Amino acid sequence: MNYSELQLRLSPDYTDILTAELAELGYESFVETDEGLNAYxxxxxxxEQAIQELIAKYADQTAIAYEVNSLEKRNWNAEWERDYEPIEVADQVRVRASFHESDARFRYDVVINPKMSFGTGHHETTAMMMEQQLGLDFAGKTVLDVGSGTGILAVLAAKMGAKSVLAFDIEEWAVENARENAELNDCPQITVFQGTIDDINPPGNMLDWTPAVFDIVLANINRNVLLREVPIYADLLKEGGYLLVSGFYEHDAVDIEQKAREAGLTSVKGMSIREWTSLVFQRSTWVQGVM
Structure with a gap:
């Protein structure tokens, strides 16, 4: 059976959003490009009408252009395996697929088989999040992974000694994939559910998740979500707990930092790669009334 290739030219800020929308329409794989996104x-x-309606949905927010090509039947798994190379982070973490051999030189061996062609650590924001994680002590800690995708950050947290990791994503395929990757990495302390931040500890929480607050919150998502939800993350943090964020550009860091300060968080560390940025914040003890 042949495939249709949808080539989207759009702002990088909307790549993740359009990927999620297209996944809902049945698109099976995605490749980020210099101009935007290719979907298959x-x-x-x-x-095509569904595509036009999707573009119209975001017309007042950003410009999106598209074209469609017909592709001959291919062995997509073979092409994915050909293009997927392991990545290394700070000489300590190696992220690989299950068909790659492990490498004993690295302290942490993270196996990720993505259902889609992203969320493998190859994007700058994911790599920065992992490097920021290496700077924290996860031993015995409780962790929340917001918008977990393939579960790569949750898996690293577990391998670094986290006692329990709660991860969630709005996409069903992502939840299934994160659970598969947690099992691949033998991380039973990871719990993954489909939902949003609003599902964390509501009255009568069906997840029966304890504790009510976390030592570390990980959020590799986009700028708009962070600006809206950083105060919620801060409320979920224990005194002295850490919030690690990424998924935005350097010029957006000022707005993120201001929102974090307003929520009682202190900036600890920043990192940038090719205009993408990651920040680490800590919750001050006075936020919860301890002087």
Whole structure:
């Protein structure tokens, strides 16, 4: 069966959002490009009207252009395996697929088999989040992974000694994939559910998750979500707890830092790679009334 290739030219800020939207429409794999995003779907399932409606949905927020190509049947798994190379972070972490051999030179061996062609640590924001994680003590800690995707950050947290990790994503495929990757890495302390930050510790929480607060919160998502939810993350942190964030550009860091300060967080460390940025904040003890 042939595939349709949808080539989108759009702002990088909307790549993750459009990826999620297209996954809901049945697109099976994605590749980020210099101009935006390529998405793939079997030809019988391609619906151009659905694409036009999706673009119209975001027309008042950003400009999106597209074109469609027909591709011959390919062995997509073989092409993915050909293009997927292990990555190394700070000489301590090696992220690989299950078909790669392990490398004993690295302290942490993280196995990630993504359902889509992203969330493997190759993006600058994910690599920075992992490097920031290496600077913290996860031993015996409780961790929350916001918008967990493939579960790569949750897996590293578990391998670094976290006692329990709660991860969630709004996408069903991501939840399934994160659970698979947690099992691949033998991380039973990871719990993954489908939902949003609003599902954390509501009255009558069906997850029966304890404790009510976390030692570390990880959030590799986009600027708009962070600006809206940083105060919630701060409320979920224990005194002295850490918030690690990424998924935005250097010029957005000022707004993120201001929102964090307003929520009682102190900036601890920043990192940038090719205009992408990651920040670490700590919750001050006075926020919870301890002087």
């Amino acid at each position: 779907i079997v030809e019988p399932d391609f619906d």
